[in-house]
Amino acid sequence: MYYNRTISNNFANELKYGQFKWLIPYVKEHDDLDILTGKNDSIEFCSVYRGTSRIARIYKSVNGYSWLIDAANPYMKICPELFSVEGFNKDNLEYLRSHIATQNQFNRYYNNHKEGYYQNLLQRKYGILAPPTSKLLIFDKEIVIGYSNQSEKKQIYGINQDRYQSVKINLKASNPKSYGQPHNNQEILGNELDLMALDKEGYIHLMEIKHSSNPSGIYMSPFQIGLYKRLFDMIDIINAVKDLIIQKQDLGLLPHDWSIPTIQKQVIPELIICEFKANSQCYPSKYNEVVKYIQNNASDIYKDVKDIVVRDEHLNHLCR
DSSP states (O other), rough: OOOOOOOOHHHHHHTTTTTTTTTTHHHHTTTTTTEEEOOOSSSEEEEEETTTTEEEEEEEEETOOEEEEOOHHHHHHHOOOGGSSTTOOOHHHHHHHHHTTGGGGGGGGTOOOSSHHHHHHHHIIIIOOOTTTTEEEEEEEEEEBBBHHHHIIIIIHHHHHHHHHHHHHHHHHOHHHHOOOSSSSOOOOOOOOEEEEEEEOOOEEEEEEEEETTTHHTTTTHHHHHHHHHHHSSSHHHHHHHHHHHHHHHSSSSSSOOOOOOOOOOEEEEEEETOOOOTOOOOIIIHHHHHHHHHHHOOOHHHTTTOOOOTTTTTOOOOO
């Protein structure tokens, strides 16, 4: 079980000096875009996002030599020329970006100003465009924990997810009118964290974004966020976080002059509610009901959710 998102020096050099050196400056110039570098067991990659939609990705296998370019099929159909090493250039990416910005079918990923829009906004404000004095540095997004093999994943992630799911199902069964009918086939929990940040005191923040138009997502979020905290508490991520920030500073993806503090082992789980409505019943009322249920019925989970910090999209605290 591990967290390690730094890319190889070879890939980093291509982004900084080589054939892809235009990409990071291009993303910085466009408010509707952000960028993510990373790797997993099989590939390392650099992806361009518009909200939650990945519109282009450069990647290669960890042990390979050939660069590949792809995206979701609808984007590849708009500008097929972009998705080859020879055609991956600023003009073709601009053609794609401009085209999807005017197509209603893609609105739900960014133009509707919901989760994807605010993920993009926060990532740019506290990441790629953050000033050196920023109180918070968002250094990663859509984070997935790695596992050595499927057996390890089942033993760690699978067992903990099942525990959280069972408590969530029991909560729904206790009051279907308020929380919905329980189903054994629940949504996946703890699979992909929205954002990860480091503050000036050295604390790592695990940030999950919810929009006020998604009330059940808000009041049921303790299950999702609590599981993230549990999983990240199991691994030592300090060196991996420091290495990733240093690499992204060198690439120009984070401010060079943001001084990295001594990183603490403690992680802070956070719920970010965007366009919060003060008269909403989902928070704090129903949210607190869920936390209270967990406290009374699942003490092992309560230790993961009791310290969740809730903020708005400006990162101001919301009291519960």
